[in-house]
Amino acid sequence: MRRSMGAGVLRAAAGAVLSLYPKAWRERYGEEVADLVASRPVRLRTVADLAGGAGDAWLHHRRLPGTRPLRLPLAAVLVAGVYGLWLLWNPGVREMVSLHGVWAEAVRSGSLAGELRGTATTMFASAGAMALLSLAQLTPAVRTAGKRAPLGAAARTAGKRVVATGLAIALPIMLVLIMYASLMLGAGQPLGPLGDAITGGFFVPPLMALILPLPLIAATSSALRSAARAAGKSLTVAAISNAIAWLAVAVLVAMGLMEASPWFVTALAAGAVLSVGMAALVARTVLRRAPEDPAMLPERTQFGRAPF
Structure with a gap:
C-alpha cells in the first residue's frame, strides 16, 4: 500500500x-x-x-523550433527601474561623508572638478528639459487631430487618448519636477556640490518613463506618427544628455575615489547603469514605434510589451 x-x-x-x-x-x-x-x-x-x-x-x-523571443512587460521593467533608482538614492546620494570627501579630494586637482560638476548639472537639467519638450511637440498635432475632421476618426480617438493619459500623469510629473527642484535649491539637508551634480540622474529617467505613454499612444495613428517621432527624437537627446552627465560624474568621482566608501561607489555605479539604461530604453521604444518609414513599423503589440 x-x-x-x-x-x-x-x-x-x-x-x-x-x-x-x-x-x-x-x-x-x-x-x-x-x-x-x-x-x-x-x-x-x-x-x-x-x-x-x-x-x-x-x-x-x-x-528549439518555434520558440518566440522572451518578452518582458515594458511597464514592469520601467517601474522596477524607478524603484531601483530610488532605493539607490540613500546610499548613492545621502552618504554625506563620501560626498564631501570625494568633492574635497577632487577640488585639490584644480578647476577641472568645478567644470565637471557644472557639466553634469547642466546636462541633467537639459535632459529633463528635452523630455518636457517632447510633450510640447505632441500638443499641436493632438489639437489638430481634435479639430480637423479630414484626419479621420482614428486620429481623433488617438488624440483623445493622449489628452486623457496626459491628464492622468500630470500630477506625478509635477511631483517629480518639484522634488528635483527642491533638492537642487537646497531644501532639507544640503547635498553639497557633488550631491547636486548627481541628483538629476535619479530624476530624469522616471520623468521620461512617465512621459513615455503619450508618444506611444500617438504613434498608433498615422496622422500623429510624425509628432510621435519628433517626441522620440527629443527623448533620444534627453537620453544622450543623461549619459554625458553620468560620464562627467564618473570622472569626478574617480578624481576623489580614495575618499569614497566601497558601498557608495557600488551604489552610484549601479544607479548610473540603471539611469542610462532606462533613459535609452524609453527613447528606443518610441523610435521603434514611430519610425520614419511606415513600412518599417514593427508588428503591433500591446502597449507595455518590448523584446529583451
Whole structure:
C-alpha cells in the first residue's frame, strides 16, 4: 500500500516537472515523454533527471523550433527601474561623508572638478528639459487631430487618448519636477556640490518613463506618427544628455575615489547603469514605434510589451 502511494506521488511529481519545461519543448516533445514516463516505473532518479532536463531546456530554449523571443512587460521593467533608482538614492546620494570627501579630494586637482560638476548639472537639467519638450511637440498635432475632421476618426480617438493619459500623469510629473527642484535649491539637508551634480540622474529617467505613454499612444495613428517621432527624437537627446552627465560624474568621482566608501561607489555605479539604461530604453521604444518609414513599423503589440 505504501509502495503504491509512493509510486503515485513520484508519478505526480514527474508530471508536475514536465509542466515546467518551455512551451515550445512541450509542444514538440511533451506528449512523447509523458507517454514514456507513464509506461515505466517512476523512481526518485527519474524525477531528478526530468528536473535537470527542464533546467537544460530553459538554458537552450532559443534553439528549439518555434520558440518566440522572451518578452518582458515594458511597464514592469520601467517601474522596477524607478524603484531601483530610488532605493539607490540613500546610499548613492545621502552618504554625506563620501560626498564631501570625494568633492574635497577632487577640488585639490584644480578647476577641472568645478567644470565637471557644472557639466553634469547642466546636462541633467537639459535632459529633463528635452523630455518636457517632447510633450510640447505632441500638443499641436493632438489639437489638430481634435479639430480637423479630414484626419479621420482614428486620429481623433488617438488624440483623445493622449489628452486623457496626459491628464492622468500630470500630477506625478509635477511631483517629480518639484522634488528635483527642491533638492537642487537646497531644501532639507544640503547635498553639497557633488550631491547636486548627481541628483538629476535619479530624476530624469522616471520623468521620461512617465512621459513615455503619450508618444506611444500617438504613434498608433498615422496622422500623429510624425509628432510621435519628433517626441522620440527629443527623448533620444534627453537620453544622450543623461549619459554625458553620468560620464562627467564618473570622472569626478574617480578624481576623489580614495575618499569614497566601497558601498557608495557600488551604489552610484549601479544607479548610473540603471539611469542610462532606462533613459535609452524609453527613447528606443518610441523610435521603434514611430519610425520614419511606415513600412518599417514593427508588428503591433500591446502597449507595455518590448523584446529583451
